[in-house]
Amino acid sequence: MNYEVKLELDKIIETSNNNITVTDENGIILRSNPEHWVMYGLEPGFYIGRSVYELEKEGILSPSINALVLKEKKIVRIMQHTQSGKVVMSTGYPVFNQEGRLIRVISYSQDQTEIVKLQEQYSQLESKVAGFQTEVEELREKDASDRPLLFRSTSMKQIFKTLQRVAPTDAAILFLGExxxxxxxxxxxxxxxxxxxxxxFIEVNCSTIPEALFESEMFGYEPGSFTGAQKSGKQGLIELADQGTIFLDEIGELPLNMQVKLLKVLQERKFxxxxGKKERQVNFRLITATNQNLKRMVDEGKFRLDLYYRLNVIPIHIPSLKERKDDITILLKHYLELLNAKYNESKKLHTSTYDLLIDYEWPGNVREMENLLERLILTIEEDMILPEHLPFDFKKNMQDSTWVLAKERIEKRNLKEVLEEVEIELLTKAYRECKTTYEMxxxxxxxxxxxxxxxxxxKEKLSN
Structure with missing residues (x-):
């Protein structure tokens, strides 16, 4: 070989970004760049003139890519594990002379240790994410079971039928009510x-976000957008709801300038x-709710008419609890059982307490009921919740309703009928509250x- 050509070849191999090794037809190493063998834990200069078969026997090459090429006489690609704990991807190429005899093998090796570690970390991360997703689904299911749709009233049955029809669609729904x-x-x-x-499922209470922060909370911001902004920027609630559902509660509290931006998102599906300078695509289902008269707010100039029509595709009015007395019984039983289980208690409602709660008008609706029962379960030491444990408003209501009921009964002027009616009522309520005759x-x-x-x-009167 020409001396200058040899110098050029040696310099190319030495300075190459790839780890190159050249062996002859017997597996003897002729050339290789020094950095190559560091991966295998060897000192530079140790490898020249050595046989790859010997290095394979010593466990330095496991296996030898050049030996495999010599054996199979074709291009081979393998992953090697070195004694120093490295993972190396090697590819070997055979070189044939004019007569077709294999005279050289050139192999290239790349340290894949970090990549393999990253792959393992990524797989572990995927497993964790899958686990988190499972936990999220379980929490969603638990949340749904904690707050099921419980009703007996005719009005709620009709609303439920409507919800079943519209739920599979993407139509905007507006809930109205207290x-x-x-x-x-x-x-x-x-x-x-x-x-x-x-x-x-992203839930936003529009009445709890200060107007000055509303835009950044809803639409997010890019890094360095304003003083105090996170360096990495922030996703807004609308962006977080992409492909899912965003529920805007108390939509009547939405500032007018935000109403304009929300309308633009609904029309163009961009924000x-x-x-930011680049518009982002977004796709979500919108559900809104309010306890205000939006039509009146439109007339007063407090709510945009075009947005009102966008939201009011399927308006559903939810009656207050006092308008659906039939639902109070089942809700009381549900929340009492739920909260007893939550706090490991076994509280019961005395029949007089039960009467009071049935007759109460519940101005705070279901939320007030849940909060009241939670307070009673946590603060009352006795297992039986008596009327005296209740707030003044409840007891006052009980006195009024009891007097009216007693007056109606007394007017019957038949003591036996009055006593039988009272017994039947008490037995009926005990039967609802208790699971066995011993508990009753x-x-x-x-x-x-x-x-x-x-x-x-x-028996006959109770079945009725």
């Missing part, structure tokens, strides 16, 4: 019954972060045989 009636529970139900159920006996302060006797005595 605060605390469970609009967020209904919004979650619609999301869970839609094709977007596995995507995010700009604060400080404790509930009413009677013996278990007496309970059985009275249940048989009033």
């Amino acid at each position: 605060s605390g009636i469970g609009k967020s529970t209904l919004a979650r139900y619609i999301h869970d019954q839609s094709e977007r159920q596995k995507e995010p 700009l972060r604060i400080g 006996a404790e509930y009413l302060g009677l013996s278990q045989p007496t309970i059985i006797y009275k249940l048989k005595k009033y």
Whole structure:
């Protein structure tokens, strides 16, 4: 070989970014760049003139890519594991002379250790994410079971039928009604019954976000958009709801300037972060709710007419709890069981307390009921919740309703009928509250045989 050509070849191999090794037909190493063998834990200069077969036997090459090429006489690619703990990807190429005899093998090796570690970390991360997704789904299911749709009233049955029809669609829904009636529970139900159920459900209470922060919370911002902004920027709530559902509660509290931007997003399905120059695509299902008269707000110039029409595609009025007395019983039982389980308690409602809660008008609706029962379960030491444990408004209401009821009964002028009616009422309520006749006996302060006797005595009247 020409000396100058040899110098050029040696310099090319030495300075190459790839780790190159050249062997002859017997597997003897002729040339290689020094950095190559560092991966295998060898000192530079140790390898020239050595046989790859010897290095393979010593466990330095595991296996030898050049030996494999010599054996198979074709291009070979393998992953090697070195004694120093490295993972190396090697590719070997055969070189044939004019007569077709294999005279050289050239191999290239790349250290893949960091890449393999990253792949392992990525796989572990994927597993963790999958685990988190499972936990999120379980929490969603638990949340849905904690707040199921419970009703007996005719009005709620009709609303439920409407929800079942519209849930699979992407139509905008506007819930109307007083605060605390469970609009967020209904919004979650619609999301869970839609094709977007596995995507995010983002709930936003428009009345709790200060107007100065509303735009950044809803639309997010780019890095360095304003003083105090996060260096990495921030996704807005609308962006987080992409492919899922966004529920805007108390939509009547939305500032007018935000109404304009929300309308633009609904029309174009695009938005700009604060400080951003590139519009971002977004796709979500919109559900809104309010306890205000939006039509009146439109007339007063407090709410945009075009946005009102966008939101008011399927308006659904949810009656207050006092308008659907039939639902109070089932809701009381549900929240009492739920909260007892949550706090490992076994509290019960005394029949007089139960009467009071049934007759109460519940101005705070379902939210007030849940909060009251939670307070009672946590603060009352006795297992039986008595009327005296309740706030003044409840007891005052009880006195009024009890007097009216007593007056109606007294007017019958038949003591036997009055006593039978009272017994039937008490037995009926105990039957609703208790699971066994023993619990009913404790509930009413009677013996278990007496309970059985009275249940048989009033069997026909109780079944009615």
